[in-house]
Amino acid sequence: MGSGKSTVAKRLAEFFCKELISTDTLIEDKEAQSIPEIFRNRGEQYFRDREREAVKRAATKKNVIIDCGGGVVLNPQNMDNLRRNGILIYLAASPETIYKRIKHQKNRPLLNISQPKARIAELINQRKSLYEQADYIIQTDTKTVTEISAEIIRLLNQ
Numbered sequence: 001m002g003s004g005k006s007t008v009a010k011r012l013a014e015f016f017c018k019e020l021i022s023t024d025t026l027i028e029d030k031e032a033q034s035i036p037e038i039f040r041n042r043g044e045q046y047f048r049d050r051e052r053e054a055v056k057r058a059a060t061k062k063n064v065i066i067d068c069g070g071g072v073v074l075n076p077q078n079m080d081n082l083r084r085n086g087i088l089i090y091l092a093a094s095p096e097t098i099y100k101r102i103k104h105q106k107n108r109p110l111l112n113i114s115q116p117k118a119r120i121a122e123l124i125n126q127r128k129s130l131y132e133q134a135d136y137i138i139q140t141d142t143k144t145v146t147e148i149s150a151e152i153i154r155l156l157n158q
Helices: 005-016 023-031 035-042 044-059 070-074 076-085 095-102 116-131 145-156
Strands: 019-022 064-067 089-092 136-139
Touching (some): 070 116, 095 116
16 A cells, blocks of 8 residues: 555556556445445455455456555465466555555555554565565655656566
């Protein structure tokens, strides 16, 4: 979260003239609820189950850009499905950078706690080895969306 995934995915979809699929949007549309509402009303496990279904559906499509939530890596099946037809890119950022980017957003159910910066660091530490299984890792702390997008375009056009 807060690494720039959604914004960069949109920019890449425009550049490559590809359909953009957001797994979070697929879930929200199917459930007719926002992600925070799903967490509040049904819990994280229910959300993760819907996320698995959304990833499975999105990963069958070809020539698309898929914007996944940060927790998608928690399920190895998600990663297998995404890797089958795609290239995985991890947009890495420090807890401090992420906190600065999202501190005013209210739609982050995992951060509706008293110490969100500590929680961000904890989530990154828990997931780091999973994130690092991506085909490419791009550090985003000091880069603009344009710079990140350009770097990905260069990598994919090699």
